[in-house]
Amino acid sequence: MPWPSRKRDKEAAADKGEPDAKIAKTEEKTSDKQEEEKSAKAPAGKSTSGWKNWKKKTSESGGEESKITYCHWLLKSEPESRLEKGVDVKFSIDDLKAQPNQTTCWDGVRNYQARNFLRSMKLGQQAFFYHSNCKEPGIVGIVEVVKEAYPDHTQFDKKSLYYDSTSKKENPKWSMVDVQFVRMTKRFIPLSEIKVHHLEHKAQGGPLKNMMLFAKQRLSVQPLTQGE
Secondary structure, eight states, X not given: OOOSOOOOSTTOOOOTTOTTSOOOSSSXXXXXXXXXXXXXXXXXXXXXXXXXXXXXXXXXXXXXXXEEEEEEEEEEEOOSOOEETTEEOOOOHHHHHTSGGGEEXXXXXXXHXXXXXXXXXXXXXXXXXXXOSSSSOEEEEEEEEEEEEEEOGGGGOTTSTTOOTTOBTTBOSXXXXXXXXXXXXXXXXXXXXXXXXXXXXXXXXXXXXXXXXXXXXXXXXXXXXXXX
């Protein structure tokens, strides 16, 4: 069963209660070509532990490079009802638990960087399930990748909210993975708490200093290092 209702990157709203988030509804006003060119700048490694060999320049002045290993993920979804073109995009972790075998596909992603992250996910890797664009956003549970990236069927469905007429079946533009519920976190971890640690680590050094949750607030599929 496809998910009719996750948070999508292309028109993702900023998390409520996050003062640094922009109010604008869309993530970036760029063309498909520009998005694809930007996403290609951070190629995924071939390791089973995720983005193993992504080299990132630390600064223009220093010119030094460091390897960042992404072996875990964070997936955003909206737990509260919100109509988009007449379709309710709500999908909470309880909705996932109610699916057959507590498993479903992560479809509808329409951002090139997020799509590339989906394509980098490996079987058995885990992700935080993050409730977004709600009264109190934060991490509520853990899911596991049970099927690696394959073509997202919604891009070809003219009745779907996420139909893309520019995508061709012989060369699909968008991908999805299947995820399965693992467990709830021992407690709810609010965004506000994560941000406190992020700011401390940013000032003093620590594993959360470069967390993408704050650098790319609108991205619904995000990588995490082991430290994060």
